[in-house]
Amino acid sequence: MDQFLQxxxxxxxxxxxxxxxxxxxxxxxxxxxxxNFAHGSVIMLGAYxxxxxxxxxxxxxxxxxxxxxxxxxTIAVILERLAYKPLRDRRAPFLYFIITAMGAxxxxxxxxxxxxxxxxxxxxxxxLPTFFQGDPLEWGALTVGRVDxxxxxxxxxxxxxxxxxxxxTKLGKAIQATAYNMKASALMGINPNFVIILxxxxxxxxxxxxxxxxxxxxxxxxxxxAITLKSFIAAVFGGLGSLPGALLGSVLLALIETFVSGYxxxxxxxxxxxxxxxxxxxxxxxxxxxxxAEDKA
Amino acid sequence: xxxxxxxxxxxxxxxxxxxxxxxxxxxxxxxLFSFGHGGFMAxxxxxxxxxxxxxxxxxxxxxxxxxxxxxxxxxxxxxFIGKLTLNLKGDYFCIATMGFGEATRVILNNVDYVGGARxxxxxxxxxxxxxxxxxxxxxxLLAWNIINSRHGRNMVAVREEELAAQMAGVNTFRxxxxxxxxxxxxxxxxxxxxxxxxxxxxxxxxxxxxxxxLTIMVIFGGLGSISGSIVxxxxxxxxxxxxxxxxxxxxxxxxxxxIIIMVGRPQGIMGGVEMTPAxxxxxxxxxxxxxxxxxxxxxxxxxxAA
Amino acid sequence: xxxxxxxxxxxxxxxxxxxxxVKIGWFGPETxxxxxxxxxxxxTVQMMAEDYNAKGGITVGGKKYKVxxxxxxxxxxxxxxxxxxxxxxSQDKVVAIVGAQGxxxxxxxxxxxxxxxxxxxxxxxTNPKVTVNDNGSINAFVFRACFTDPYQGKVAAxxxxxxxxxxxxAIFMTIDDPYSTGLSQFFKESFEKxxxxxxxxxxxxxxxxxxxxxxxxxxxxxxxxxxxxxxxNDVALAAKQARELGIKTLLLGxxxxxxxxxxxxxxxxxxxxLFVNHLDFDGAAAKxxxxxxxxxxxxxxxxxxxxxxxxxxxxxxxxxxAKSVEPVAIQKALTTCDLQGITGHIKxxxxxxxxxxxxxxxxxxxxxxxxQEKFAAKD
Numbered sequence: 001m002d003q004f005l006q007x008x009x010x011x012x013x014x015x016x017x018x019x020x021x022x023x024x025x026x027x028x029x030x031x032x033x034x035x036n037f038a039h040g041s042v043i044m045l046g047a048y049x050x051x052x053x054x055x056x057x058x059x060x061x062x063x064x065x066x067x068x069x070x071x072x073x074t075i076a077v078i079l080e081r082l083a084y085k086p087l088r089d090r091r092a093p094f095l096y097f098i099i100t101a102m103g104a105x106x107x108x109x110x111x112x113x114x115x116x117x118x119x120x121x122x123x124x125x126x127x128l129p130t131f132f133q134g135d136p137l138e139w140g141a142l143t144v145g146r147v148d149x150x151x152x153x154x155x156x157x158x159x160x161x162x163x164x165x166x167x168x169t170k171l172g173k174a175i176q177a178t179a180y181n182m183k184a185s186a187l188m189g190i191n192p193n194f195v196i197i198l199x200x201x202x203x204x205x206x207x208x209x210x211x212x213x214x215x216x217x218x219x220x221x222x223x224x225x226a227i228t229l230k231s232f233i234a235a236v237f238g239g240l241g242s243l244p245g246a247l248l249g250s251v252l253l254a255l256i257e258t259f260v261s262g263y264x265x266x267x268x269x270x271x272x273x274x275x276x277x278x279x280x281x282x283x284x285x286x287x288x289x290x291x292x293a294e295d296k297a
Numbered sequence: 298x299x300x301x302x303x304x305x306x307x308x309x310x311x312x313x314x315x316x317x318x319x320x321x322x323x324x325x326x327x328x329l330f331s332f333g334h335g336g337f338m339a340x341x342x343x344x345x346x347x348x349x350x351x352x353x354x355x356x357x358x359x360x361x362x363x364x365x366x367x368x369x370x371x372x373x374x375x376x377f378i379g380k381l382t383l384n385l386k387g388d389y390f391c392i393a394t395m396g397f398g399e400a401t402r403v404i405l406n407n408v409d410y411v412g413g414a415r416x417x418x419x420x421x422x423x424x425x426x427x428x429x430x431x432x433x434x435x436x437x438l439l440a441w442n443i444i445n446s447r448h449g450r451n452m453v454a455v456r457e458e459e460l461a462a463q464m465a466g467v468n469t470f471r472x473x474x475x476x477x478x479x480x481x482x483x484x485x486x487x488x489x490x491x492x493x494x495x496x497x498x499x500x501x502x503x504x505x506x507x508x509x510x511l512t513i514m515v516i517f518g519g520l521g522s523i524s525g526s527i528v529x530x531x532x533x534x535x536x537x538x539x540x541x542x543x544x545x546x547x548x549x550x551x552x553x554x555x556i557i558i559m560v561g562r563p564q565g566i567m568g569g570v571e572m573t574p575a576x577x578x579x580x581x582x583x584x585x586x587x588x589x590x591x592x593x594x595x596x597x598x599x600x601x602a603a
Numbered sequence: 604x605x606x607x608x609x610x611x612x613x614x615x616x617x618x619x620x621x622x623x624x625v626k627i628g629w630f631g632p633e634t635x636x637x638x639x640x641x642x643x644x645x646x647t648v649q650m651m652a653e654d655y656n657a658k659g660g661i662t663v664g665g666k667k668y669k670v671x672x673x674x675x676x677x678x679x680x681x682x683x684x685x686x687x688x689x690x691x692x693s694q695d696k697v698v699a700i701v702g703a704q705g706x707x708x709x710x711x712x713x714x715x716x717x718x719x720x721x722x723x724x725x726x727x728x729t730n731p732k733v734t735v736n737d738n739g740s741i742n743a744f745v746f747r748a749c750f751t752d753p754y755q756g757k758v759a760a761x762x763x764x765x766x767x768x769x770x771x772x773a774i775f776m777t778i779d780d781p782y783s784t785g786l787s788q789f790f791k792e793s794f795e796k797x798x799x800x801x802x803x804x805x806x807x808x809x810x811x812x813x814x815x816x817x818x819x820x821x822x823x824x825x826x827x828x829x830x831x832x833x834x835x836n837d838v839a840l841a842a843k844q845a846r847e848l849g850i851k852t853l854l855l856g857x858x859x860x861x862x863x864x865x866x867x868x869x870x871x872x873x874x875x876x877l878f879v880n881h882l883d884f885d886g887a888a889a890k891x892x893x894x895x896x897x898x899x900x901x902x903x904x905x906x907x908x909x910x911x912x913x914x915x916x917x918x919x920x921x922x923x924x925a926k927s928v929e930p931v932a933i934q935k936a937l938t939t940c941d942l943q944g945i946t947g948h949i950k951x952x953x954x955x956x957x958x959x960x961x962x963x964x965x966x967x968x969x970x971x972x973x974x975q976e977k978f979a980a981k982d
Contacts, residue, residue, distance in 0.1 A: 003823050006848070010815035035388045086560045093456065094387055095328045099516060100559040102509060107552025114545040118638050120836045122868045136847045145847040218812040218840055219868065223636075226505075226810060229399070232392055240388070262816040266807045267778050269816075270403050274396040281389050282381050301693035305686060403808070406779040415781035416681075418710050419736060495685050497711035500779070502681055538690075544634050544676050 002141040007262040008255070013148040015254030016155045017214055021231035022238070022246040023159060024206035030179040030241040031199045034094055035232065037101035038079060040225030041108035042204055046072040046211025047220045048112065054127050061129050069208040076204025077197055079104055105225055112222040120221035128216070151213045158209065159247060162202070166243065175199060179241070230257075233277045239287025248288060304426050306535060311429035312490045314530045317514045318440045318523065319483030324512065325520040326444060327476040328456030330391050332508050333398025334484045339503035340374055340401065341367030341485025342492040343411050346420050349493065360423040364489045371485025372478050379477045383470055398508055405500040416499030424494035432490070436483065440523055443479065452476050453521070484511075513551055519564045624660075624669040625928045627918060628697035629911075630687045631704045631726075635679035639862065640704055643905035644726060647892075647912055648672050648701065650899055661919055664926035670919075673697055677708050684708035685715065692719045698930045699724070701914040704907055706730030706782060713742040722934040724748060724917050726910040727881075729755065729858070730781055734955040746937050746955045748914040748944065749881055750962060752782065755857055756789025756832075758962040758978055759879050763828050763855055764797040766964070766976070767877075771802045773826035773852075775817065775841060777833050778806035786832035786857050802826050807837075814841050815848060822850050834859040839868035846872040853877070861906045866970055873967045880963045882909055882946040883974040889945050913944035 025039045049071040053064035083100050125133055132150070136143045166172040177185040178195040186192050214224065231250065238249020253273065261269040280287060316338060323329050345363035348354070354362055382393040406414045443449050451472040454462035463469050492498045510533075518529025537547055629648050632641035652670040655661050660669040673695045675687035684703070691697045692715070700716065700723045703709040709728040713736075716723045725733060725747040734745050763769045772794055777783035784806075791801050803824035805817040818841065821829060829845070829852050831838050838860055845854070856878035866873065882889055884904075892912055896904040921936035922928055940951040952958035964975040 003819055006819045006822075007816060010813075010819060013815070014813050029388075035391065083556050083560060092559075092563070093328060095324070095330055095456070095520075096559050096563060098330050098387075098391055099512070100556050102512070103552045103555025103559065105552070106509065106548055107556065110546075110548035110552060113634075114549055118636060119864055120868065122839070122870070125870060136849065138849060143847060143849040145844075219836065221836075223810070227812065229395065233396070236389070236392060258816045261807075262820055266805070266811070266817050267403070267407050269811075270808060271400060274400040274403075277396045278381060278393060281385055281393055285385050285389060302690045305689045309682070309686070403779075406808075413781075414779035414784065415730075415732070416707065416710065418732060419714070419738075422714075491682070495682055495711055496714055497681055497685075499681055499707060501707075538686075541676065544678070 003262070005142055007258050009142060009144055009148075010262070011255035011258035012251065013145070013151065013217075014258065015251035016148075016152050017210060017217065018231045018234045018250035018254055019159065019247045020155050020206055020210035020213065021228050022235040022250045023162065023243055024203035024210070025228075025231060026235045026238075026241060026243055026246040027162075027199055027206075028203045029235070030243075031175065031182075031196060032084070032097075034097045035101070035240075036203075037098065038104040038108065039203070039207060040228030040231075041105045042072050042076055042079075042207040043211040043214070043228055044112065044222060044224035045075060045108065046208030047215035047224060048116070048211075049208065050212035051121055051123060051215060051220045054123065061127065065209065065212055068212045069205040072208030072211065073201040073205040076200045076207065080196065080200045109222055109225055116222070118222055120219040122219050123216045132216075145217075147213075147217050151217060154209065154213060158206065159243075162206075163243065171198065230273065233273055236287055237276060237280055239289040242287070242289045245287055245289035252288075306538060308424060308426055308429050308494055310531055310534045311426075311433045312424070312487050312494065313511070313514065313534055314433055314527060315436050315490070316484045316487035316511050317518075317526050317530045318436055319480035319487075320511050321515045321518075321520075321523065321526040322440060322443060322452070323476045323480035325515050325522065325526070326449060326456060327452040327473060329387065329473060329476065330512070331394040331480070332391055332505060332512075333394035333396070333401075334480065334511055335503035335505060335507035336394075336398040336401035337371040337375060337481040337484035338488035338491070338507065339405060339498075339500065340371045341488030342498045342503070343405060343417075343488075344370040344485075345489030346417055346492050346498060347411065349421055349423070356421075359421070360493065363423075363493070364486055367489035368482040368485040371488070372482040375477050375481030376474070379474045383473045383477065395505065398503075398505055402500045402504055412499075414500060416497055418497045420492055420496045420498065422493060422496055424490045429490060432486070436486075437523065437527070444523060448472065448475055456521075513555060516555055516558055521564070525564075623666070624671045625663075625922070626671045626673055626695060626697045627915070628688075628691035628695060628700040629672055629674045629702040630677045630684065630691065630700065630708075631702040631907075632679035632708075633674075633676035637679050637705060639864075640727070640905055640907040641676070641679075643908045644702055644704060644911040645674055646900055647896065647904065647908040648674070648915055650896065651912060651915055654895075655919075661922070663922045663928055668928060677703075679705060679708070681707055681711050685711050688712045688715050692716070692721050697721065698928050699918045699933055701911060701918060702726055703728055704911070706733055709733045709745070713745050716744045717742055720744060720934070721930045722746065722918070722921075722937055724914040724937070726914045727858070727907055730785060731956075741953075741955060744934050746917070746940070746951060748910055748917060748946065748949060748957065749858075750960045751956050752785040753789045754960075755879055755962065756786050756791075757793040759786075759830060759832075759855060759857060760790050760793035760797060760799070761978065762877070762879065762964050763830065764794055764799045767828065767853070769828040769853070770799050771824075771826045771828075772799055773803040773805070773821045773824055773829045774801060775814075775821060775829055775831045775833075776804075776806050777809050777837065779809050780833070782859065783832045787830070790830055790832065809837075812840060814844050818845050818848055818850065821845075822848055826852060828853050828855055830855045832857045832859065835862040835865040836868060839865060839873070842869045842872035842876070858906065861965070861972065863903050863905065866967060866972075874969070875967065877964055877966045877975065880965050881906060881960075883963045883965065883977070884909075884972060885974060888947075892945055909946050913942075913946050913949060916944055917942055917949065 028036045046068045050064050050068035053059055053067045083104055087096050132146050136145045174190045175195055182192050234250040234253045235246045237253055239245030257269050260272045320334055345367035348366040349359045349363040378397055382390050411417055451467045454467055455469050455472050459469055514529040514533045515526055518525030631644050632638055652672045655670045660667040677684040677687055703725045704727045706728040709725050710732055722744045727749050729749055729752045731751050734742050774787045776787040803821050805820050807814055807817055831854055854876040858880055860878040861880050893904050917940055920942050921933045925932040925936035942949045947961045949957045959979050961977045961979040963977045965972045966975050
């Protein structure tokens, strides 16, 4: 029973990270209807920004966190303006977007490798707030890392704020409207360009935060974008385009993965993730909570 | 210049070209983006290795049988994948192929019979410069024929506007499936040839990096151009040799180049035109027409001014 | 007078002609995940070549030769390794090759060097298959400067069971890395032969960063030592996460651990843990090279630096004993190599592997790695 509870905690702590990554990705998808494969690279940049802000600029942790989020939000918007907008203006086939996203991802990842280097870095514990410097918290046989608690709190807060923003503010409603039908919303006076920039900024900011938290939990390294494949799967699993779906899918995927590797074997963990993915796509492509897949005419 | 070294590069170009041509048909002409063709190459490589070493066939039969087996196996798996995913939107197909590529690698890592993660060494050296050349010519002709047939035109129709194509009576699912099977089989052949050239196979040789490498070759040459794919492959396999000093920046430049190509000139190097007599004539005709139009405009302006 | 001038000129010309050069190839991962080690090796061989040439070159059979290193990046990729080896052999016409630090790159290259009859001395490729094939045949032109995984596993098991008195071991390995699985397999065999019990054998896939699930499994099995035959970045992660899960057990490792970055990545979680290494970084034998490297590059030398140093030393030694720079002669001399390198006594055995090479047990104390003891297995 002890092991079960511990594995449950393990799963949840990963799930929350997947959720932060998946939500940003899903948000962009809901508006643009394409998968921004460069999302993973932006997450990675967030981790590096946070790391360097903390170690080189010497600012306190909260400031570094904020800087990272702002930096990635900006980069996401720049990426949109330079790479995706021209394609949108030309009404390019959807294939081009994916290829461009892939190109951007390769460019960003390898720029980091070529300049900073492929060796991983770690957030030095002395520079983090004192909360993180103690031993992990224990309840009986259950241990929870301090970083995990922080991640949980930050993620929960961000996601709650995001949901409130989307559901209850005017801007949020504008985003929902554009996601539903860009042309009609434009006719109603909502500036689609503005909404797109906003969405990329939010998505980028979330990515940056996810990157810093991930870097704190594990390490900071340029190949991070590969890990985000899991968050893509989580988003599809929960339903592309649905934010609660991204959250649900992330947690479920993480729990399934953890229990498979804890009770069966780690070898099958990735395999299970892919089987779930394919299975979901076959049985219910819209995911657990997604909108029904309309054909993109 | 070291002959064996140059031959080695030529063989690598030839092997990659086969996979790239397949991918060109799938992505360039049918508009489907795959992140997982490394997986089909892996299947081709491993099946061919089993056929050429474990079945005890005599040497002259072993190699052709191995290649054929590799192609068939890859094709069959692609039918399975295709049935599951081709009905879905493009995005889902991409993610599914990504999943397929990675899943193949994970499975192969765990199958000890084929060496698992350690890899399988001491495979026979069957691939020679001549075999690759002959196969390349044959496959280029095959690709050319497909593209210029009804099948090819249907594929392009699917790429351009799938809904309209369906309305026009094209069985879009069948077209996409054909493209997928052909591209998978070709990737399988490339994998088999690679196995018998390097004489060593390991699942990491066919990971997502390999899949994206192949796609980049298609993009550089230009979507929708066979000769473009040939040029793209030659460039991207040989340039790294020439620019060894800039190895670290190679991928940075590739990534940037992909963005610039897609945003600025998706037709790539060849400009969507084939390097055939008809194609070349088309280029010149277009240029002449443009020049003529400009001259007429100028004359009209001067006429107005006068 | 004119005769004297001519004579002097001719003698001078003869002397300058005499300083021929010998080309030795190197390949390794200058880019990619293992770039740290590849770059360290390259820096070392270049430094050694400069040292040799500053003294006028190496003396072989009475003649002096300048050492020219021809280096290529194999990107940590098997296909690329084959490519660059062909280039080294047919284009650059090297007489010997050193490096090939990864077994995954050394294995496919073996048939090529065998056929071309150019000797290859690997620095840290520890997989047995590098020199001995599945069918038992030996790769005539492949040698190595390091001990093999079976040996290393045996040493680790011996230390754990006999020296540290541990009876229950858990193994945490990278399932898709043959180095890791090979080392675990040999550790397990030896540990059980010595009377210990392996209570848990858990693995993770490379690239994975969260080990909590498998580590929780290990915690439940309650071992008194955990053997982690992996590379330093994963080891650091595993150690940190293990401590966070409340696992206080001693961690033991292999030669994938030593790196400048290991301790900075792991923080306090590796305090007091031990690993098997090819040499003692702080030892007297390594000191001259370590200091020179630090002075020249302002960085600490990595494990690979010392290993490739000995690999190159083996080649030069072979040339000098054979009194020839012909590849076949070099290969023949390598089979009888008996050299005291900076990483220990290298005596090449029938398998082209060093026989009875010492392994060193190193302990992590604070920010340092401290030598504990060394051990040389008899078989």
